[in-house]
Amino acid sequence: MRVLFLGDIVGPPGVDMVKNALPAVRRAEGIDLVVANAENASNGTGMTPRTYRLLRQAGIDLVTMGDHVYKKQDLIGVLESDDRICRPANFPADAPGRSYVVAAAADGTLLAAFSVLGRTFMRSVDCPFRAADRVLGELAGKTACVLVDVHAEATADKYLLGHHLKGRVSAVLGTHTHVTTADEQILPGGTAFISDVGMCGPYDSILGRRVDRVLHTTLTFVPTAFDVAEGDPRLAGAIVDIDSATGRAQAIRRFMLDEKGLASLPGLAMKNEE
Numbered sequence: 284m285r286v287l288f289l290g291d292i293v294g295p296p297g298v299d300m301v302k303n304a305l306p307a308v309r310r311a312e313g314i315d316l317v318v319a320n321a322e323n324a325s326n327g328t329g330m331t332p333r334t335y336r337l338l339r340q341a342g343i344d345l346v347t348m349g350d351h352v353y354k355k356q357d358l359i360g361v362l363e364s365d366d367r368i369c370r371p372a373n374f375p376a377d378a379p380g381r382s383y384v385v386a387a388a389a390d391g392t393l394l395a396a397f398s399v400l401g402r403t404f405m406r407s408v409d410c411p412f413r414a415a416d417r418v419l420g421e422l423a424g425k426t427a428c429v430l431v432d433v434h435a436e437a438t439a440d441k442y443l444l445g446h447h448l449k450g451r452v453s454a455v456l457g458t459h460t461h462v463t464t465a466d467e468q469i470l471p472g473g474t475a476f477i478s479d480v481g482m483c484g485p486y487d488s489i490l491g492r493r494v495d496r497v498l499h500t501t502l503t504f505v506p507t508a509f510d511v512a513e514g515d516p517r518l519a520g521a522i523v524d525i526d527s528a529t530g531r532a533q534a535i536r537r538f539m540l541d542e543k544g545l546a547s548l549p550g551l552a553m554k555n556e557e
């Protein structure tokens with residue numbers, strides 16, 4: 284099974300890249316399932332139900348969220364009723380939404396996905412290690428193919444979770460910091476790992492926001508609206524090959540696609556002529 288995991292989708296530039304590129308990327312890369320963290324999809328914080336539907340129609344099978352999960356309150360109804368989107372697993376038990384989600388590949392193999400928040404420089408949440416253990420307990424006997432989105436500030440938190448879960452899940456992949464790291468590897472026991480897969484959004488920015496606004500506020504302490512930037516939109520993520528029978532990861536590679544790459548994707552020209 285080949286899985287594409289996309290990092291934080293940020294605003295219209297990120298959503299448009301998903302819409303324009305994902306069908307062709309799925310074909311060109313032979314992707315079986317797509318999982319994406321979409322916590323910044325609408326206006327940079329949270330996601331509206333409309334954007335959620337758009338991302339699903341574009342070919343995203345499972346959606347994880349992060350600290351911004353409830354910023355667009357309309358999404359709560361979707362989180363409570365839809366079985367393809369989950370909130371972080373280490374939120375309070377009463378927090379709206381599921382702790383994990385599952386989708387089937389074309390051959391019937393199930394892939395489960397969930398996210399946990401880190402605890403360094405983030406709001407106080409339940410222990411991500413115990414929360415992951417609890418979800419894996421619920422998944423026991425259901426599927427061996429499990430992707431964990433570790434949504435955290437600190438690389439150490441991400442490595443700790445990778446080593447806590449190695450040999451028990453297919454992949455531990457980082458999000459939240461929005462910058463791709465070059466440390467992709469297969470941990471002992473067949474767990475794919477990377478500290479951060481990068482964001483899907485405008486790269487001519489400060490982590491997706493307008494450079495002028497963030498810089499002005501940083502230099503003067505005067506608040507400004509941190510609007511989503513526009514330039515150099517890209518898709519970023521990781522492609523993980525998983526042995527469907529055992530759930531062990533066989534390979535992980537970084538994935539980055541800019542507008543130039545999008546224009547030269549095989550199948551895209553053909554699709555536009557249809």
Ligand SMILES: [Fe+2]
Nearest residue numbers: 291322323459
């Ligand atoms: Fe984010």
Ligand SMILES: [Fe+2]
Nearest residue numbers: 349350351459
């Ligand atoms: Fe985040």
